[in-house]
Amino acid sequence: xxxxxxxxxGNVGTALLELLHEKRSMLDxxxxxxxxxxxxxxxxxxxxxxxxxxxxxxxxxxxxxxRSFSKLxxxxxxxxxxxxxxxxxxxxxxxxxxxxxxxxxGLTHIKTALSRGISVTTSNKGPISIAYxxxxxxxxxxxxxxxxxxxxxxxxxxxxxxxxxxxxxDVIKIEGILNGTTNFILTKMHNxxxxxxxxxxxxxxxxxxxxxxxxxVEGFDxxxxxxxxxxxxxxxxIPVSDVxxxxxxxxxxxxxxxxxxxxxxxKLIAGIEKGAFGVHAYVKPxxxxxxxxxxxxxxxxxxxxxxxxxxxxxxLIGPGAxxxxxxxxxxxxxxxxxx
Amino acid sequence: xxxxxxxxxGNVGTALLELLHEKRSMLDxxxxxxxxxxxxxxxxxxxxxxxxxxxxxxxxxxxxxxRSFSKLxxxxxxxxxxxxxxxxxxxxxxxxxxxxxxxxxGLTHIKTALSRGISVTTSNKGPISIAYxxxxxxxxxxxxxxxxxxxxxxxxxxxxxxxxxxxxxDVIKIEGILNGTTNFILTKMHNxxxxxxxxxxxxxxxxxxxxxxxxxVEGFDxxxxxxxxxxxxxxxxIPVSDVxxxxxxxxxxxxxxxxxxxxxxxKLIAGIEKGAFGVHAYVKPxxxxxxxxxxxxxxxxxxxxxxxxxxxxxxLIGPGAxxxxxxxxxxxxxxxxxx
Numbered sequence: 001x002x003x004x005x006x007x008x009x010g011n012v013g014t015a016l017l018e019l020l021h022e023k024r025s026m027l028d029x030x031x032x033x034x035x036x037x038x039x040x041x042x043x044x045x046x047x048x049x050x051x052x053x054x055x056x057x058x059x060x061x062x063x064x065x066x067r068s069f070s071k072l073x074x075x076x077x078x079x080x081x082x083x084x085x086x087x088x089x090x091x092x093x094x095x096x097x098x099x100x101x102x103x104x105x106g107l108t109h110i111k112t113a114l115s116r117g118i119s120v121t122t123s124n125k126g127p128i129s130i131a132y133x134x135x136x137x138x139x140x141x142x143x144x145x146x147x148x149x150x151x152x153x154x155x156x157x158x159x160x161x162x163x164x165x166x167x168x169x170d171v172i173k174i175e176g177i178l179n180g181t182t183n184f185i186l187t188k189m190h191n192x193x194x195x196x197x198x199x200x201x202x203x204x205x206x207x208x209x210x211x212x213x214x215x216x217v218e219g220f221d222x223x224x225x226x227x228x229x230x231x232x233x234x235x236x237x238i239p240v241s242d243v244x245x246x247x248x249x250x251x252x253x254x255x256x257x258x259x260x261x262x263x264x265x266x267k268l269i270a271g272i273e274k275g276a277f278g279v280h281a282y283v284k285p286x287x288x289x290x291x292x293x294x295x296x297x298x299x300x301x302x303x304x305x306x307x308x309x310x311x312x313x314x315x316l317i318g319p320g321a322x323x324x325x326x327x328x329x330x331x332x333x334x335x336x337x338x339x
Numbered sequence: 340x341x342x343x344x345x346x347x348x349g350n351v352g353t354a355l356l357e358l359l360h361e362k363r364s365m366l367d368x369x370x371x372x373x374x375x376x377x378x379x380x381x382x383x384x385x386x387x388x389x390x391x392x393x394x395x396x397x398x399x400x401x402x403x404x405x406r407s408f409s410k411l412x413x414x415x416x417x418x419x420x421x422x423x424x425x426x427x428x429x430x431x432x433x434x435x436x437x438x439x440x441x442x443x444x445g446l447t448h449i450k451t452a453l454s455r456g457i458s459v460t461t462s463n464k465g466p467i468s469i470a471y472x473x474x475x476x477x478x479x480x481x482x483x484x485x486x487x488x489x490x491x492x493x494x495x496x497x498x499x500x501x502x503x504x505x506x507x508x509d510v511i512k513i514e515g516i517l518n519g520t521t522n523f524i525l526t527k528m529h530n531x532x533x534x535x536x537x538x539x540x541x542x543x544x545x546x547x548x549x550x551x552x553x554x555x556v557e558g559f560d561x562x563x564x565x566x567x568x569x570x571x572x573x574x575x576x577i578p579v580s581d582v583x584x585x586x587x588x589x590x591x592x593x594x595x596x597x598x599x600x601x602x603x604x605x606k607l608i609a610g611i612e613k614g615a616f617g618v619h620a621y622v623k624p625x626x627x628x629x630x631x632x633x634x635x636x637x638x639x640x641x642x643x644x645x646x647x648x649x650x651x652x653x654x655l656i657g658p659g660a661x662x663x664x665x666x667x668x669x670x671x672x673x674x675x676x677x678x
Contacts, residue, residue, distance in 0.1 A: 019649065023507060031506055149504075155650050157504025164503060165488075165496025167370055168362060168670040293642075293656050296635045303632075310358065310667035311494050314657035317632050319650055328649035331507040 015327030123150030156318030462489025495657030
């Protein structure tokens with residue numbers, strides 16, 4: 001029986017609990033995945049623990065009604081490391097908010113778990129971007145597993161697909177659309193001739209863009225993902241600051257129209273390529289031939305084309321964000337780590 | 340150390356041997372996959388066996404020069420079951436020609452191996468289509484693994500992706516382009532206004548279509564794949580004869596032009612869908628909105644859109660055939676079975 005601890009009950013953590021609650025019998029029947037959730041802890045909501053397995057309906061009731069855990073009978077307090085020990089967890093799902101500068105608090109949570117031999121899945125880009133090698137080393141030394149499907153393309157299984165499904169291939173090039181906000185804006189500009197400012201305004205009003213959109217529109221979010229993918233698929237440490245990066249703020253309706261008239265679509269492309277001078281990682285607006293699958297990617301959808309020696313081009317298209325979609329990433333990691 | 344036996348040295352089997360020969364150090368370093376090939380047997384070429392591991396350069400030399408194995412020092416003769424026993428193989432790669440009616444000789448090869456506890460990978464649609472349940476049951480009973488990534492979309496890892504990468508999702512619908520020949524013909528008709536007969540002629544002259552193209556153009560090949568995918572992803576036995584099937588022989592330039600003028604592209608779609616009255620499996624020409632990724636699939640490329648509860652639509656695009664591409668399917672199965 002797998003004993004799961006969850007830290008972080010925002011949208012993604014809550015979605016994971018919902019999936020674990022809804023799908024218990026299906027997960028057992030189809031994957032032989034049996035589990036109890038023994039610890040749920042959140043900076044705002046508090047902590048509940050039960051080594052026999054928490055009542056997920058009760059925990060979800062508190063979360064859906066925005067009530068603190070303090071009124072629940074299983075409410076406890078303590079340091080994260082003590083809670084983890086007491087919970088007898090065998091797996092941790094880490095879903096705290098991302099801090100790209102320090103990786104905290106996720107980084108400490110992950111190290112605390114791995115050092116106890118507890119396997120970890122996370123959808124938190126911060127720790128994976130900052131401490132990929134250190135965390136993998138710690139996992140190896142402590143006999144734990146570390147998975148992070150959700151850091152790129154949410155539950156769209158890019159990492160599992162390339163690592164396992166395409167095992168034996170040498171990856172030569174990756175090109176993709178890894179930021180939904182900028183793709184939404186460029187799609188809007190392409191389809192309705194809007195200016196960048198107009199399209200950004202719509203993206204903001206629909207909740208696709210944040211109040212300060214610079215992380216997306218300057219290509220920084222995509223650059224973090226490219227840096228992580230370079231480490232995973234090319235075995236190269238390319239810090240985010242070394243990613244050749246340009247955003248979409250200077251893309252004009254004229255540029256988009258010119259491309260359109262020549263049979264191209266402008267996309268913010270995140271790429272990694274092996275060349276004569278090493279591995280080049282970049283994020284920049286590129287003209288994609290309208291016959292290429294990447295040109296057909298509309299709105300907030302993500303997509304990646306992986307070029308390998310054995311298969312040529314393989315393209316994977318799917319959601320790049322979303323609470324249930326990212327909860328699914330954690331879930332598939334948990335199932336795979338239990339095997 | 341994994342000991343691999345290969346039966347069938349046509350294009351796919353030879354490509355697998357090439358990959359195993361080329362990539363030995365990479366496969367060890369990256370996946371910890373250590374192996375020797377102890378048996379290679381082919382109806383036309385003969386058989387070579389060495390329990391210490393065959394010299395693959397020598398075996399490939401004979402294959403590339405279309406020489407029989409009989410002059411090689413490791414040449415042996417015997418029944419397949421005796422050879423398999425003597426070879427001390429732990430894994431079998433089955434790559435004999437497909438017979439969709441009997442599944443033979445692949446079916447017997449696979450049963451012989453599984454019943455000895457030897458894990459099997461195959462790219463041969465016949466046995467998987469005919470005896471899916473029987474072979475899985477045998478594998479379970481004998482503690483062997485059975486994998487068949489290559490039966491659909493060659494090495495494009497559809498099966499591994501949905502089974503592992505999307506573990507936890509309920510598949511609601513699958514729609515795809517699973518036959519390269521018909522997609523080549525329809526692409527030609529769409530792009531150059533050719534008639535069906537003209538496009539078929541070009542497909543034949545380029546080697547995409549066989550002398551008797553009926554298996555492809557009548558939708559039979561796609562129907563076999565749909566039947567297999569229904570078993571894998573929907574847990575439903577839908578015999579090929581129960582697949583609602585229409586081919587492309589009646590698709591006219593007028594139909595394609597009408598669709599084009601309305602923003603659609605005609606594709607031969609292989610689909611499976613859960614509905615109120617059970618699972619419906621079909622192969623038929625359908626109009627796909629030109630903004631959908633499936634509309635962008637040109638030539639012999641394959642693609643599948645998988646709709647699930649947790650992720651919405653995920654689309655996978657990649658090669659659907661090819662010697663190295665299908666050899667890659669066998670290779671990734673071998674690596675995964677060794678884990």
